[in-house]
């Protein structure tokens with residue numbers, strides 16, 4: 404497996420590439436922007452982008468959707484509950500004083516339990532993990548013991564829930580009922596910042612300690 408990530412766009416999103424060495428198929432998760440960088444990273448490993456997936460449709464994650472789709476022809480996939488957000492993200496960008504390129508509409512949708520195949524052997528399992536936004540998804544590579552979680556969970560922090568459609572209780576529920584079962588040693592790869600593990604977050608994340616839910 405080829406697995407790499409790097410920061411892109413105005414809010415430094417982690418853009419992830421998951422590729423299959425044999426077939427050279429790859430998916431790009433949360434392009435974020437900087438399309439030339441993403442194309443160079445794909446090229447370095449001779450990968451062909453067959454799908455663009457947004458963990459959710461905040462403007463910092465969907466930046467680059469347009470350019471990457473134009474350059475690779477790859478379709479864009481999101482959770483159906485993010486459909487409206489995908490079309491209305493320039494307002495949020497303005498709030499951050501950033502410029503947002505409008506994304507093309509989604510070409511397809513991913514729901515809880517769906518499997519995205521990359522090459523013959525790699526399987527990304529889709530988990531619906533709402534709270535930060537209504538249709539946030541986690542992409543889980545079960546045999547590799549890692550999960551790409553978007554803005555659901557960060558090292559020592561969690562996603563903010565003050566944007567439209569956000570819900571703090573729902574976010575905590577997603578973390579505890581969808582991510583915890585992945586196991587203590589599962590690697591968590593967030594939308595911003597360094598990777599972590601379930602074990603580390605259970606122990607040290609202030610939002611996940613007993614009593615913290617009531618905040």
Ligand SMILES: [Zn+2]
Pocket residue numbers: 459461535554
């Ligand atoms: Zn977000």
Ligand SMILES: [Zn+2]
Pocket residue numbers: 414416461463464554594595
């Ligand atoms: Zn983000």
